[in-house]
Amino acid sequence: MGDLTRVTIDFESSHLLFPTIIACVLAVLGLSIVVRERRSILASGNHWARIFSNMDKVRFFGTIALTLVYFSLMVPVGDMWPNTGMGFLLCSIPFVFLTGALFLHDRGLRPVATIAVVALVVPTLVWWLFTDVFFLTLP
Amino acid sequence: MELFAFVTPLFLSLIVAGTFVGIVFGAIPGMTATMAVAVCLPLTYPLGLENGLALLLGLYVGGISGGLVPAILLNIPGTPSSITTTFDGYPMTRRGEGERALKIGIVSSLVGGLISLAILFLFAPVLADFAIRFSYVEKFLIIFFAMTVMAALSKDTLVGIFSGVLGIFISLIGVYDLSDGGNGKTRLIPPGLDYWLDSGFSLLPVLIGLFGLTAVLCEAELGVPRGLSRSEVKVGHSSRFSFSVFKGQMLNLIRSSGIGTFVGILPGVGGSAASILAYTNAKTFSKNRDNFGKGEPAGIMASEAGNNGLTGGALVPLLSLGIPGDSTTALLIGAFTLQGIQVGPLFIGNNPDTWNAMIFAMMIANAAMFIMMFFAIRYVALIVTVPKHILYPIILMMCVIGAYTINYGIMFDVWTLAIFGLFGWVAYHTRLEIAPFIIGFILGPSAEVYFVKSLESFGDPTIFFTKSWIAMVLWVLISGSILISLYLARQARRD
Numbered sequence: 059m060g061d062l063t064r065v066t067i068d069f070e071s072s073h074l075l076f077p078t079i080i081a082c083v084l085a086v087l088g089l090s091i092v093v094r095e096r097r098s099i100l101a102s103g104n105h106w107a108r109i110f111s112n113m114d115k116v117r118f119f120g121t122i123a124l125t126l127v128y129f130s131l132m133v134p135v136g137d138m139w140p141n142t143g144m145g146f147l148l149c150s151i152p153f154v155f156l157t158g159a160l161f162l163h164d165r166g167l168r169p170v171a172t173i174a175v176v177a178l179v180v181p182t183l184v185w186w187l188f189t190d191v192f193f194l195t196l197p
Numbered sequence: 198m199e200l201f202a203f204v205t206p207l208f209l210s211l212i213v214a215g216t217f218v219g220i221v222f223g224a225i226p227g228m229t230a231t232m233a234v235a236v237c238l239p240l241t242y243p244l245g246l247e248n249g250l251a252l253l254l255g256l257y258v259g260g261i262s263g264g265l266v267p268a269i270l271l272n273i274p275g276t277p278s279s280i281t282t283t284f285d286g287y288p289m290t291r292r293g294e295g296e297r298a299l300k301i302g303i304v305s306s307l308v309g310g311l312i313s314l315a316i317l318f319l320f321a322p323v324l325a326d327f328a329i330r331f332s333y334v335e336k337f338l339i340i341f342f343a344m345t346v347m348a349a350l351s352k353d354t355l356v357g358i359f360s361g362v363l364g365i366f367i368s369l370i371g372v373y374d375l376s377d378g379g380n381g382k383t384r385l386i387p388p389g390l391d392y393w394l395d396s397g398f399s400l401l402p403v404l405i406g407l408f409g410l411t412a413v414l415c416e417a418e419l420g421v422p423r424g425l426s427r428s429e430v431k432v433g434h435s436s437r438f439s440f441s442v443f444k445g446q447m448l449n450l451i452r453s454s455g456i457g458t459f460v461g462i463l464p465g466v467g468g469s470a471a472s473i474l475a476y477t478n479a480k481t482f483s484k485n486r487d488n489f490g491k492g493e494p495a496g497i498m499a500s501e502a503g504n505n506g507l508t509g510g511a512l513v514p515l516l517s518l519g520i521p522g523d524s525t526t527a528l529l530i531g532a533f534t535l536q537g538i539q540v541g542p543l544f545i546g547n548n549p550d551t552w553n554a555m556i557f558a559m560m561i562a563n564a565a566m567f568i569m570m571f572f573a574i575r576y577v578a579l580i581v582t583v584p585k586h587i588l589y590p591i592i593l594m595m596c597v598i599g600a601y602t603i604n605y606g607i608m609f610d611v612w613t614l615a616i617f618g619l620f621g622w623v624a625y626h627t628r629l630e631i632a633p634f635i636i637g638f639i640l641g642p643s644a645e646v647y648f649v650k651s652l653e654s655f656g657d658p659t660i661f662f663t664k665s666w667i668a669m670v671l672w673v674l675i676s677g678s679i680l681i682s683l684y685l686a687r688q689a690r691r692d
Contacts, residue, residue: 067653073373073382075652076645080366087359094355109626114420121417122619125410125593129611132597146597154590161421161586169586176587181594188598192243195606196598 120160128153136197143189143196150181203247203554211244212558215252216565219259223266224580225588226273227416230260234528235408236592238401238535239599246536247554253532254555257525258310258508258562262570265302265501267581270295270430275581277469278504281476281496288492295431296574300438301494302501303570305450309502310563312454313461313509317516318556321545325517328542333654334664337647338671340640343464343520345675347633349682350463350470353689360630364637369645371397377646393609401531402600402613403638407631408524409596410618413589415625421585432578442494449479453499457506461522462513464636471510475503509559516544516552520640527635535603 067075092099128149136145155177162169188194215237222233233256241249264276269286282302289298331339344361351357370386371394373379386394416422443450453475460471479499480489489496511522512529519541521527533540538548545552570577600614601607624631651660662672 063657063659065652065656065658067649067656069380069653070382072649072653073380073384076648077366077369077384080362080369080641084359084362084366087355087362091355091359105626109418113418117417117420118414121414125615125618128593129597129608129615132611133608146601150594150597154594157590157593158586161417161589163421163423163586173587176591180591184594184598188239188602194239194242194602197601197606197608 117160121157124153124157124160132197141195143185145197147181147185147196150185151177154181201553201557203550204557205248208248208251208554208558209561211248211251212255212561213565215255216259216562217255217569219256219261220263220266220566220569220577221259221580221583222256223260223263223275223279224577225583225585226267226271226275226581227412227585228588228592229264229276229408229412230257231408231525231528232412232592233257233260234525235405235599236595238405238528238531239595239602241532242535242602246533246538246551249532249536250529250551250555251558253529254558255562255565257529258505258559258566260525261505261508262303262306262310262501262566263577263580264504265306265497266299266578269298269302269497270432270578271581276504278472278507279500280469281472281500281503284476284490284500285493285496288490289494289497290431292492294492295578297438297442298492298494298497299432299574299578300571301442301497303567303574304440304443305453305498305501306505306570307563307567308450309454309457309505310508310559310566312451312502313458313506314556314559314563315509316455316458317509317512317559321513321517322552324513325542325545328518329546331542331667332664333647333651334660335667335671337644337651338661338668338675339518340520340644340647342671342675342678343514343636343640344633345678345682346463347636349678349685351630351633353628353630354682354686356628357630357633360624361633361637363629364634364639365641365644366637367398368638368641369397370394373645374642377642378650379646398613398617399600399603399607399610400534400639401528401603402610403617404524404528404531404635405596405599406614406617407621407635408528409592409599410614411621411625411631413593414618414622416585416589418622421589427579427582430578430581432575443498446495446498449483449495449498450502452482453479453502454506457503458510458513460503461507461510464514464520464522469504471507472500472504475499475506505563512555512559515540516555517542519544519643521636524632524635527639530639531603 132145132149135148155173158173159170188196219230219233222228223230234253237252237256241252261278264274264279265282267273267275268279268282270290272283272287274280274283286298347361348354348358372381372383375381383395456475456478457471460474476496476499479495480486483495485493511526514520514522515526521530530540596614597611600610604610621631
């Protein structure tokens with residue numbers, strides 16, 4: 059019985075053993091969900107169509123777009139002034155302002171001015187805190 | 198006194214500040230304690246472990262407690278764990294008893310927090326002492342048990358298991374580390390991403406993405422609902438609060454706190470389960486069960502003692518076994534990782550100062566929460582009017598800092614945050630469960646090491662059944678949780 063259950067792990071391929079088992083378990087579980095939920099999966103087009111028709115598209119896709127642009131620009135801008143965290147600061151100010159303005163419902167002078175002040179003050183304060191007080195690297 | 202060497206003005210200030218910020222996050226619908234911890238995590242880097250934990254534990258206690266404010270005043274649970282607080286809290290507000298309901302909730306939160314803290318203090322070291330004896334086999338079985346419990350208590354067992362296993366699978370991307378006894382080879386890396394994913398996805402950007410960016414995207418999808426004006430927040434004057442309302446409710450409070458703590462100990466089961474179980478029990482055993490849902494103070498007591506009971510309970514498996522009890526304590530692992538400390542059975546014995554600091558910080562955080570909320574409830578209630586259009590951009594900015602600084606400035610970590618933020622939004626709409634996913638992601642690498650090393654050492658898979666009596670007991674528990682999950686799935690189908 060002992061010999062029947064004996065296994066030898068090849069050290070060279072040991073990095074694949076557990077991922078293979080987990081991938082198999084995942085496949086079985088995924089298949090079970092597909093079989094059980096086949097009707098709702100077939101109707102998932104309607105589900106997503108409903109989500110997209112009900113969502114606030116400007117704010118949702120605007121957030122994604124602004125976030126991706128923010129992430130993309132931080133390093134190139136930072137490379138102009140290396141090791142100063144300027145990439146973070148110079149990108150965060152317009153990001154906080156534009157995202158705040160995007161989320162705002164009544165874009166009157168006063169709320170926009172408030173966002174502008176917050177967009178200037180908060181990123182500057184955070185930049186100062188992390189670079190001059192905590193000595194942490196920012197882009 | 199050496200014992201309290203960690204108690205400095207900075208330490209105390211961080212607890213109080215953390216508790217306050219946590220209350221703010223908890224009180225604003227759509228923002229949670231987990232989000233508060235995720236956003237503030239990078240601040241802990243230069244603070245050191247004890248001070249960093251002081252801040253995070255304050256956020257945790259404040260965040261869980263703050264949820265009762267909009268639950269009672271607006272019928273909107275500030276955090277998922279305060280959902281049952283709305284059942285009786287809001288009817289009391291409509292009767293003009295908002296302030297009374299809030300104070301009942303605050304006192305119950307304090308009781309729940311302190312009882313769970315006492316259980317944490319007494320139980321975690323015992324469990325850790327016991328767990329020190331575990332070999333790789335028992336450690337693997339403990340993780341297996343944690344996954345089965347999580348699956349059993351998921352909304353949908355099959356999807357819960359799938360989410361957990363998916364988390365494990367994604368955690369295995371990258372190198373099988375030499376420092377863990379692996380062979381140093383990589384696996385599962387998509388073509389072209391070898392450079393970035395050599396060490397896999399970092400834990401904290403994943404967590405920050407799932408709890409920071411996902412929450413903001415979900416709110417943006419809804420159009421970032423307008424905040425309330427001050428005139429809309431009505432605390433109510435008609436009925437004064439008195440401690441006599443707790444007369445005859447001690448059993449309810451203790452039972453609810455115990456339930457909350459127990460649910461907290463179970464991995465991956467959130468605060469909503471704690472408060473729902475506590476509320477259901479209180480209703481079942483109450484003489485006034487017909488009044489539940491119509492403004493019964495005992496309902497608020499059960500809900501709030503239950504969800505604050507979670508705070509100490511969720512730390513028990515984290516500090517004794519290295520398994521997070523909920524998503525917020527999963528983030529605390531990040532704070533330990535930042536300071537180069539591994540949590541597990543040896544943690545309490547090897548780091549008595551940190552352990553004492555954590556207990557002390559939790560105690561002060563509960564006291565600070567009580568003082569801030571009880572005596573300034575009229576002002577705390579106004580937190581629900583804080584405009585989200587100002588907070589959310591700042592949160593996104595803080596998320597970037599958190600992800601970027603975690604590995605000393607790697608931009609890929611910021612992209613990881615974006616990937617998992619979007620994944621979290623998709624998961625939200627596809628019923629994938631985030632808590633099991635995270636627990637799987639955190640425990641996956643350890644599960645692999647324990648599993649492979651067990652087989653390498655013993656060369657026989659039957660060792661998982663025969664290694665020791667502890668292994669056998671764990672199999673009984675695993676079988677029990679599988680049976681429970683099957684039973685619950687069957688019940689759900691019938692309903």
